[in-house]
Amino acid sequence: MTGTILVLNVGSSSIKFAAYPVHALQPALQGALTGMGTGKPELEIDTDHGGLFDPAPAPPDLPEEELLAFLLGLLAERLSGIVAVGHRIVHGGRSHTAPVLLTDAIIADLQALVPLAPLHEPHNLHGVAAARRIWPEAAQVGCFDTAFHRTQPEVAQRFAIPGDLHDAGIQRYGFHGLSYQFIAGSLPDHIGSLAAGRVIVAHLGNGASLCAMKEGKSVATTMGMTALDGLVMGTRSGAIDPGAVLHLLDAHAMSSAEVSDLLYTRSGLRGVSGLSGDLRVLEASTDPNAELAQALFAYRAQQEIGALAASLGGLDALVFTAGIGQFSATMRARICEGMGWIGLDLDPGANSRNAIHLQRDDSPVRILALPTDEEIVIFRATRGFISEG
Template sequence: MKSILTVNAGSSSLKASLYVIAEGKLNSILSYTASRLLETGAVKCKLSESGEVREYPLDMQEGELAHPAAIRGLLSEIETLDGEYEVVAVSHRIVHGGNYNKPQVLTSDVMAELRAKEPLAPLHQPHNLAMVQLMSNAFPEAEQVGCFDTMFHAQDRGFIRENYAIPKELRDQGVKRYGFHGLSYEYISKALKAEYPELAKGRVIVAHLGSGASLCAIHDGKPVLSTMGFSAVDGLPMGTRTGCLDPGILLYLLDHLGWSTDQVEAMLYKNSGIKGLSGLSGDFKAVLDADSAEADQAIEYFCHWTAYHMAGLAQSMGGLDTVVFTAGVGEKSPEIRSLIMASMEWQGFKLNEMRNAVNHRGVINTVHSNKSVILMSTNEELVLAEHASELLR
């Protein structure tokens, strides 16, 4: 059976799904997640048809790197499936696509352009691109397809929303607002249109909240503005990333404290955000569960600035009708949703705290609220498979 394999590689995780192409439709057969790859390594594998879920430690051979071990585990799972599956395409999530506004077959020229973007997404881009070679080795006859988190935002948003107030020669060299988490926003935008067509026509902010976090203003299904810009470190505070930061701080670190650029990069991407504020961890759940004043302050800080950015995005659309929460923290943390929306009550939002507390999928605002709050699961893997299928056709 012809099939498409999707691959989503992060700095410490690997997500993959196998989809069968049947009568023009995509049917999920297998979902595979390898997490904590920088630590012990853990695998969760789900067979879509039977619903069987297996969880086990990642089998790493002595001296083996974590991501290749995770790929080896994935290939082993595929081999154990009933039936024969011909992988005709491997669809990769790649965080930074530069000026590419649609999926690309990953030729050597395209790969060279994407490698040049590694400094703009150092936690993800190198792992994304490393997977392409590993998958080429595993499936030499399959097309390697790149789908970019920047694609959704690549529609014409106008001069004001796309650019920074910098000299024209820099803007001409591609220094502009790109936006990220686009595969997730694309899925939510389509799902909202299918399930809540009237809400989808209005002014929506989607909150993709996870270890990486951003917001996107979407009006009538089209992106207006996102909190992330030139790189994946801008906007909201995140698990280990700073979010918005006065650039004068970076000059101070470089010129007066004598920091190297490597030290600055580590501070921006790996040692800040919730981790830096709490002094504990970049894992939101661990910080929520911790009993310390610093942990409480870190969560309150995150929620305050998320609401702050929501208000700014609302201005960019001339108002706000609906907020959609998605991704790991957005879907699983009632406390964070409650704190954020409490700061948005002045806009007319009011949560149904009972529905919110049990992570009720769908509408979680009260019937007396004149604005909507929706909880939805994202599905980047399905978007990856759909794009690869369309490209093959």
């Protein structure tokens, strides 16, 4: 089959996209519409791999759904032969453990998961609806961030709550699975057979989590039922005592919506620093609260690395990825500092150069910084449905 597969990763503030010829190994073009919700969106398209058109400027002051329609309309005009669209879907619940063709019934099922991923799932599904309108004959394929973690043992997925609530779906799911899947697949190229050993991957960006892997499969992760749990993030609190949430509801008379807004959008690096959820801004700041936010980010990452290493029975490799993980030498150094007890021995020179291999020669644990590519994972999964057809 010939044609083009479009990959869409629709978020609350950005839309990432890539278009691949069906039998290609590289995208013909890729890019992102960023700054949604700011009134000043920016559209960037990388044409290094053969894209042949200059984009129109993104119109200002449009709501998300109109910006989405603008972008997809632009792509529809300039790209021919769209045979399938692959979508990143953050939450697949228990049922969706592999990519699926998005039928009306499955989309309705995913709508029910919106409360579990309120920052992501609605936007993912907006992208699906828009793509179905523009390319009604194309296969629409959903690829789930939660699916990668369904290999975890039961004890890693359970909360200590009554069984009927667990059976109703209240459990740990885990996220960033598409990123972890890419790293698991590419890691043997860098460390050979050691990639099948005891590996922790640190996906550190505005959203942040860790995943413990054995034989390239997830055995534990820091995020839970929602993408709010675990590490400190750009605007999300990460793990917080459930009693603190009850206290906010009762003693502070906050509504559940107000608590949700607090923990999802006004906490994390932004909440602690009072300045920004962007680590780059905090690293350039002399404000003591900016320093406190960075220290807390690193401290929580160290705690969780230790916990995941316990679940693995030791550690063979630590892999940093995503925006902070791949590019912030300062944060990598903060996280590795004092972790010699677990075998982490960072080479300051390699770290400052953002090299791939970051450990000293005699370090018992490999330390790497690698790029991730969620889009290529979605493309490969989507192409599988076209090949089957």
